[in-house]
Amino acid sequence: AQTVTQSQPEMSVQEAETVTLSCTYDTSESDYYLFWYKQPPSRQMILVIRQEAYKQQNATENRFSVNFQKAAKSFSLKISDSQLGDAAMYFCACIDSNYQLIWGAGTKLIIKP
Amino acid sequence: KAGVTQTPRYLIKTRGQQVTLSCSPISGHRSVSWYQQTPGQGLQFLFEYFSETQRNKGNFPGRFSGRQFSNSRSEMNVSTLELGDSALYLCASRGESSYNSPLHFGNGTRLTVT
Numbered sequence: 001a002q003t004v005t006q007s008q009p010e011m012s013v014q015e016a017e018t019v020t021l022s023c024t025y026d027t028s029e030s031d032y033y034l035f036w037y038k039q040p041p042s043r044q045m046i047l048v049i050r051q052e053a054y055k056q057q058n059a060t061e062n063r064f065s066v067n068f069q070k071a072a073k074s075f076s077l078k079i080s081d082s083q084l085g086d087a088a089m090y091f092c093a094c095i096d097s098n099y100q101l102i103w104g105a106g107t108k109l110i111i112k113p
Numbered sequence: 114k115a116g117v118t119q120t121p122r123y124l125i126k127t128r129g130q131q132v133t134l135s136c137s138p139i140s141g142h143r144s145v146s147w148y149q150q151t152p153g154q155g156l157q158f159l160f161e162y163f164s165e166t167q168r169n170k171g172n173f174p175g176r177f178s179g180r181q182f183s184n185s186r187s188e189m190n191v192s193t194l195e196l197g198d199s200a201l202y203l204c205a206s207r208g209e210s211s212y213n214s215p216l217h218f219g220n221g222t223r224l225t226v227t
Binding site: 032033035037042043044045046047050052091093095098099100101103104105106 | 116155156157158169171201203205212213215216217218219220221223
C-alpha cells in the first residue's frame with residue numbers, strides 16, 4: 001500500500017525565519033503528483049503547492065517552495081520569511097494507483113512572534 | 114466565485130441514528146469528493162462523484178453512502194451511527210476531471226456521535 005510519512009508532529013519557527021517540513025512517500029507509480037495542503041483553525045484545507053513527479057524543477061509559490069528528491073521519495077516544504085498567518089497543520093499528500101489521495105499525518109506549525 | 118459550502122457546520126447525533134451531510138461545490142465543478150478526518154486515523158478518502166456517478170470509493174463500510182445531483186451538489190449519508198463515526202467530514206470539489214487537479218475544500222461538518 002502506498003504511504004505518506006510526515007515525521008515531525010510539530011515544528012516551531014520564529015517569525016520571519018525559514019522552516020522546512022519533511023515528507024517521504026512510497027509509490028510504485030512512475031508518474032504522479034504530490035501536494036502540500038495547509039489546514040488553519042478554520043478547518044478549511046487549502047492547497048499550498050503542487051509538484052509533478054516528471055518535472056525535475058522544484059515547484060515554487062511565493063514564499064513556499066519544495067525540495068523534491070524523486071529517487072529518495074522525499075518531498076519537503078520550505079517556508080521562507082514565516083508569518084503568523086502560516087500557523088496551521090500542514091499535510092503532504094500523494095495520489096495512489098487507485099487515484100485516491102493518500103495523506104500524511106500532518107505537521108503542526110507554530111509561529112513564534 | 115463562492116467556495117465549497119458544507120452544511121451543517123456542527124451536528125450532534127446519538128448512536129443508531131442516521132445523518133445526511135450536504136456539500137455544494139464551486140460553480141462549474143463537476144467532481145465532489147468526501148473525506149473523513151479523525152485524530153487517530155487522519156484523513157481518509159470516502160468516495161468521489163463525477164457527473165452524478167460514483168467513480169471512486171475508499172475503504173469504508175456500506176453504512177457510508179453518497180450521491181450527487183444534476184447541479185453537482187452532493188450529499189453523504191451515514192446510517193446506524195457508531196461512536197467511531199465522530200469526525201470532521203470534509204468535502205472537496207475540483208474543476209477538472211483529472212485526478213491530479215487540485216482539490217478545493219469546504220470548512221467541513223463536525224459530527225459528534227454520543
